[in-house]
Structures are given as structure tokens and as C-alpha cells.
Amino acid sequence: LTQSRANGLGRRVSAEEACDALEPHKGTSFDPAVVDWLRHIVLDDGINAQIMSARHRVLIVDPDPEETSVLEVQFAGQGYDVSIERSIKGALNCLNTDAYDVVVSEVNLADGQGFELLELMRKNAHTQAPLMFVTSDRAQSSVNRGLELGAADYVVKPTSAAVVAAKAGRMIANSRAQKSGGRGVSGSLQEMAxxxxxxxxxxxxxxxxxxxxxxxxxxxxxxxxxxxxxxxxxxxxxxxxxxxxxxxxxxxxxxxxxxxxxxxxxxxxxxxxxxxxxxxxxxxxx
Known part of the structure; x- marks a missing residue:
């Protein structure tokens, strides 16, 4: 309810709204004690802040709502805090406001190319999260440019949302293990011979x-x-x-x-x- 729009309410809701939505189902779909304890836990400011800070945050940048919806459900199901933007401008606003562990971007965006986003990110010390391209652009020149600019990976659509999430998780682990030094590029031989x-x-x-x-x-x-x-x-x-x-x-x-x-x-x-x-x-x- 709080992490994906793909729910009965048709939108992402706050923790308090989610608890309210569960109330009518106490004693039928859910154990009343469980619903009460859930409300107590998620609405406790101290515990909630601790949980949120421990969760990975992913920014998905893609103008296609269907593509982002599939990725959003996959990441949210694995406990990620997901943000979605359609443009370079929107993505930079997010990155300058909050810290993200990984960015998943299409090359072709509403107001330019993902390469521009990556270049702008690398110029700011506060926006150094690893970025992977998940794109319909399969041109060798684009793959080459993405790697040269320092993209953590370049995945061509169509691809599995589970594979994208797995790669993102590995990037986060690598990024935290190697806070300094150059980033490597990793991938699957099934995706790139x-x-x-x-x-x-x-x-x-x-x-x-x-x-x-x-x-x-x-x-x-x-x-x-x-x-x-x-x-x-x-x-x-x-x-x-x-x-x-x-x-x-x-x-x-x-x-x-x-x-x-x-x-x-x-x-x-x-x-x-x-x-x-x-x-x-x-x-x-x-």
C-alpha cells in the first residue's frame, strides 16, 4: 500500500492511510491483534525512521509508465523505497533532495538523454550513486558511450525486472564496499556476448x-x-x-x-x- 500504486486503492498511500485501510478487515481477513500491532509499529516515529534509513532507495527514470510500473512492483516487493521520474530535471530534483543508493535510467528521456543525466550526476559530489541504463537503445555507440561515462551497467530491453533488481542489489553492495576508487562494470554473458x-x-x-x-x-x-x-x-x-x-x-x-x-x-x-x-x-x- 505504501510502496506501490498497484494495490486496491490505486495509489501509494501514507503509513497512516494504509493502517486505516486495514481497519475494516480486522477479524475477517486479518487477525485484529496483528492490525493493532502493525499500527503501533509503523506509526512510531523512532522505529519508522530507523526502518526507512535501513532500506535501500532506488530512483527509476523512464518516460514509459508501463516500464516503470513493472520495475516499481519488483523493487518494492524486495523492500526498496522507490521513486519515479520521467525527465532529467525531475531526476536531478530528486537526487538533490534525497540520497539514493542506485539509479535505473532509460537513455531516451522526456527532456534529453540519460547520458546527460549521468554527466550531471558525476559533476556533483552529492549525486554519486551508481547508475545503470535499462534501455531500448541497443546501438553499439550508445552502449560504448554509457560505459565510457561510467555507467555501472547497460542492459537492453526487453529484460526481466528481477534481473534488474538483482543487478541493482549487487551494485549497492559493490558501492558500499568500494566507496573510493573507480567503478567497474558487471553483467551477464546472456545479455551481452x-x-x-x-x-x-x-x-x-x-x-x-x-x-x-x-x-x-x-x-x-x-x-x-x-x-x-x-x-x-x-x-x-x-x-x-x-x-x-x-x-x-x-x-x-x-x-x-x-x-x-x-x-x-x-x-x-x-x-x-x-x-x-x-x-x-x-x-x-x-
Whole structure:
């Protein structure tokens, strides 16, 4: 009643209104003692403030009411305090008024692009919450720009609201564990294939470590200015490790930026590595 409009009243209500709405159902749908204790607990200012401060807060920025409704129900069901805005201006007003743990934004907003929102957030020390794009914009240039600007993730619609909430929870945990230092980017290989991800890193001339995990299988690709300079996959290293990593089509990835230079151990252009990996996969499937 207090966290989602998808209820019998058709709107989000205050805690007091919610308790009043339960009163007619005492003794029928609900135990009277439970309703009385609920009113006592949620209306106690001290306890309520403590509960609210312990809950995660998410800001959803999307002009599509249907999209935001699905996400709102998912997040509210997991105990999040949810706010919804349709525009950059509205989102900035929220961010400047309250502290949020994570922002979930569409790229195409009512008054501009989500990239502008992210840029403005990063210019203000008080609006440094991790932002993930959940968008219908699947253009590689947009994905690339989002990653370059420091988005925590870039998810293309349609996607599961449960997946978005799970990613948001992981971002909050990572953000709290690493209050300082650069933010990494993480995601699922089912949502973004490794070759596509490598192309994005190459086009953006990014340096860092791309770690991939699928159960017991773990690999790491080390990039310098967009080129794969070294790799590890189990007991394999160098180019063979790259080919091993590229066999993975399921699992999770994490891209961690790094400033230390990586020696070019492999010495093969990245696009040649990708072509050879694809050739080997084709041969195996024959």
C-alpha cells in the first residue's frame, strides 16, 4: 500500500492511510491483534525512521509508465523505497533532495538523454550513486558511450525486472564496499556476448581487466588501450587463454579499470584473436 500504486486503492498511500485501510478487515481477513500491532509499529516515529534509513532507495527514470510500473512492483516487493521520474530535471530534483543508493535510467528521456543525466550526476559530489541504463537503445555507440561515462551497467530491453533488481542489489553492495576508487562494470554473458563486449572495449580504447566466470570456469582478459595484451583461462595463458575464454556463452563478467600498463604478451591484434576464436568454434561444431 505504501510502496506501490498497484494495490486496491490505486495509489501509494501514507503509513497512516494504509493502517486505516486495514481497519475494516480486522477479524475477517486479518487477525485484529496483528492490525493493532502493525499500527503501533509503523506509526512510531523512532522505529519508522530507523526502518526507512535501513532500506535501500532506488530512483527509476523512464518516460514509459508501463516500464516503470513493472520495475516499481519488483523493487518494492524486495523492500526498496522507490521513486519515479520521467525527465532529467525531475531526476536531478530528486537526487538533490534525497540520497539514493542506485539509479535505473532509460537513455531516451522526456527532456534529453540519460547520458546527460549521468554527466550531471558525476559533476556533483552529492549525486554519486551508481547508475545503470535499462534501455531500448541497443546501438553499439550508445552502449560504448554509457560505459565510457561510467555507467555501472547497460542492459537492453526487453529484460526481466528481477534481473534488474538483482543487478541493482549487487551494485549497492559493490558501492558500499568500494566507496573510493573507480567503478567497474558487471553483467551477464546472456545479455551481452563476449565478442560484442570486447569490440566495445576495443572501440573505446579502454584499459582494464575483464574477468569472466561460469561456475568453476574462470578467465581474465587484460586490455591496454583497447587491445588484449594478456589472458588467463584455467591453466592456459596468452592467445590460447583468449580462445578458451571466448568459448563461454553463459556466466557473468566484470570489467575493472586499471591505470598500470599491461605488457603485450600476446602480440596479436584483437580482431585477429576474435576471428581465430570464431574459426575454432565453427570447426568444433561441424
Amino acid at each position: 563476449l565478442p560484442d563486449l570486447i569490440q566495445i572495449i576495443a572501440n573505446g580504447r579502454k584499459s582494464g581487466s575483464l574477468k569472466v566466470r561460469n561456475g568453476a570456469s574462470q578467465g581474465e582478459l587484460m586490455f591496454q588501450d583497447g587491445s588484449i595484451h594478456d589472458a588467463r583461462f584455467g591453466e592456459l595463458s596468452g592467445a590460447e587463454a583468449v580462445y578458451g575464454v571466448l568459448r563461454l556463452t553463459e556466466g557473468d563478467f566484470t570489467l575493472e579499470p586499471q591505470s598500470a600498463p599491461v605488457p603485450d604478451v600476446i602480440g596479436i591484434p584483437t580482431h585477429h584473436l576474435l576471428l581465430e576464436a570464431m574459426r575454432r568454434l565453427d570447426e568444433e561444431q561441424r
